[in-house]
Amino acid sequence: MSRETVMSYINVFAVLKNMEELVRVDSVSEQLIKSRNIAIQFTVHKGPKAVLAFRNGEVMLTRGGGKADIKLYFFSPEHFNRMMDGKANPVPYKGLTKISFLTGTFMKLAERLEYYLRPDEEKLKDRDYFRANTEMTAYAAFFALSEIGNHDEKALHSSHAIPDGTILVKVVNGPAVTVIKEKGSLRTVKGEPDSPRCILSFSSLESAHLVLNGKLDTYTALATGRMAMRGFIPMIENMNPILDQVAEYLQ
């Protein structure tokens, strides 16, 4: 699968997926969608398909097609990725009368997402921003990890070598995601499982921030106790090369 195709999966299932979190942590975004009830389907030719629904002040991304008010078509993964970079427009084939949501509210949400995912030192001094940035970066990274592990040719070697089970990735006393290896593929969900087979933990939100923003490498973090692991380590050992690729894709 081409890099552009893998990137289109990441853009849908890791970047757009983060809108779910955005409206929870950002009051501006919360207000933007407060009274909106609308669903958008993204269909990428030879690429991902998903529905992003805005209902009752919440956002939910679901895989595959479904009931949608606006349906957008993209000729290729490249076309979709260019749209995500603000350099191309989608082809709407349903919901033309509601397209203003796309050019108005949706674009503003995208700007808020970028605000949180592209930190600078000044913004990071705000504790709430710091927390939101770290959590959303973590979600983007570990949701991207599953997409890369399932679609990138190089990462497939590593993802196939991950034994079946659940890897809990968490910040001590903070947010958590679970990477599930099952039936030959990877899946990321938010939250903690009852009995993880393996645990990768960050000692604090600061540690997670340093690692996820490329300010501290994982080996040094493990060496200095900012990260720790326990359980069935081959799961993490084979996940780590994919995690390295996450940084390459999300740069």
Add this chain to the structure above:
Amino acid sequence: MIEAKEDTKLNTYKKSQELFQRAVKVIPTGIPGHLGPVQSQFIPTSDFPFYAEKAEGSYFWDLDGNKFIDYMCAYGPNVLGYNNPVVDEAAFAQFKKGNCMALPGKVQVEFAELLVDTIDGADWAMFMKNGGDATSFAVMAARAATGRKKLVRIKGGYHGVAPWTQVDGHAGVVKEDVSNNLFMEWNDAEAFERLIREFPGQIAGLIATPYDHRIFTDNALPKPGYWQKIRQLCTDNGIVLIIDDVRCGFRLDMGGSAKYFGFEPDLACYCKALANGYNISSVVGKESLRDAASKVFYTGSYWSSAVPMAAGIACINELKRIDGPRLMIEKGEKLTEGLKKAAEANGIDLVISGVPSMFYMRIANDNSLMMHQEFCAECAKRGVFFVSHHNHFINCSLSDEDIAKTLEVAEEAFRIVKKNNPDKCN
């Protein structure tokens, strides 16, 4: 919260941790490689020492003065006991005469003669420094002898850290490094036959350990007839049979682990138990591969150093004198039987596998190894050094008192694991 007996003093590691903080500033990961905390042997890292101050017999002491009964034995090299006087005396005597010189010492020939006399089927010996040097040399010799490219390996088998031994996708490894590797499952001679059919006239060698002692997995001995079948297939198809005896060598049989399992390889690689901690490795081979071994250009600055060779001669002779492999197997049996009983008494299912002189163990009550990691950590805090996912090593100096002390610590550690995991224990 884990409780200790009132009279138990638990180890702390302030000095180790302080030194490690200095180390991470000047050494990538602080302690690179298999001895480092990043390699996940120490879980949690706060319960284990990072640096050793000194060693003697079956023990080492860390920087904080904590004493450990050591079941890793420097990951194998400690076979007679740390600072064995016989080996050290031979090494120091050679040191006074000369070590790294412009020419090899007489001991190079004497050591090669000793290995040829000791190891079944060996007609010649060559020397290197590490196990990985030996396995890489053996693979090159197999290719030189056959003019073929492909190498058959056992899935999950470890043969060092050279690029060909690693996995595409891991740091610094490219597809071309591993493109000639073919894989089969351990103990599956039929799979080898299939590979021979699929790649006719292309397979230079098969490299494998004498039994399956990979990490994170119950170790598995060869099925009856397995090695004999593999030997025959190699002979019939002009494939060089390479035994990586780096880890097992001289802990199963002085004649080599292949002798223990009843077959003869074409090339065999040795390292860990060769010189009781002095840095040397070796490849021994059959006459038919002498030419190929001669042609392969493979050397290093310290490969002809005389001190490790003098140490090696003394080590092998001493192992022969005391029948080291039998001794270590018996000690391993005594220890592992005791560990199983102590575990069972606490409702814990301790699975022991492999040859007792280098046993592998895991607590099987959960499939995550977390209980096992907890057990190893509790033992470390009480002065018994087990690590959580590698096979362990017995050395000849291990005493009955050491085993008794180990079992006492293990009993307490199992009790704590049971208390912390009541729903998982029987």
